[in-house]
Amino acid sequence: MAILPVLKYGHPILRQPAQPVQLMDIPPNFIQDMVDTMIERDGAGLAANQVGSLQKILVAVEPNKDKIHVLINPVIAGYSEKMESDTEGCLSLPRLQARVDRHYKIVVQALTPEGEKVEIQARGLFARILQHEMDHLNGVLYIDRADLDTLVWLLDTGDKEVETKPATIAEIQQEYKKRYHHDAPQITFAPAKKA
Numbered sequence: 001m002a003i004l005p006v007l008k009y010g011h012p013i014l015r016q017p018a019q020p021v022q023l024m025d026i027p028p029n030f031i032q033d034m035v036d037t038m039i040e041r042d043g044a045g046l047a048a049n050q051v052g053s054l055q056k057i058l059v060a061v062e063p064n065k066d067k068i069h070v071l072i073n074p075v076i077a078g079y080s081e082k083m084e085s086d087t088e089g090c091l092s093l094p095r096l097q098a099r100v101d102r103h104y105k106i107v108v109q110a111l112t113p114e115g116e117k118v119e120i121q122a123r124g125l126f127a128r129i130l131q132h133e134m135d136h137l138n139g140v141l142y143i144d145r146a147d148l149d150t151l152v153w154l155l156d157t158g159d160k161e162v163e164t165k166p167a168t169i170a171e172i173q174q175e176y177k178k179r180y181h182h183d184a185p186q187i188t189f190a191p192a193k194k195a
């Protein structure tokens, strides 16, 4: 059991698509480490890219049920036309949030760690979490889809009330370079090229 470091925006692995994996190729404890890391960091979900792996694995909490789903090789099998806008944040983009339009309902097919096929019908917040994590597995971040007019820094004022300050992508890149990547050999902010 270990808490894994979460890669921050700018790390090239966040912009690379994860690849389907054979169950036997998943390192022992890796899934448990992902779950532990998500819980420790108060995340609602975590994709393998965020902890430096390009295996197609995500973990996510189903809200209200407190159920943790581990999805191997997940694919989106369907979604509603209906969209919904809500606020999102990301463990790979600390201190930020923005509003993102997501499909209200989605259907995801995947394997469980035991190798069983599952189909999940999710709606609302859970559908949002799954779409956010599926995006990670494709090298996509929520800021690629967000309404950038709503992008804000969350300021730590020490009070319970969270204060916000408008943010721009250029500002974030500059700040993150300084904060997380000052000695990194390679930084990739741009979205992955479309195939």
Ligand code: ZN
Residues within 6 Å of the ligand: 089, 090, 091, 092, 132, 136
């Ligand atoms: Zn995220």
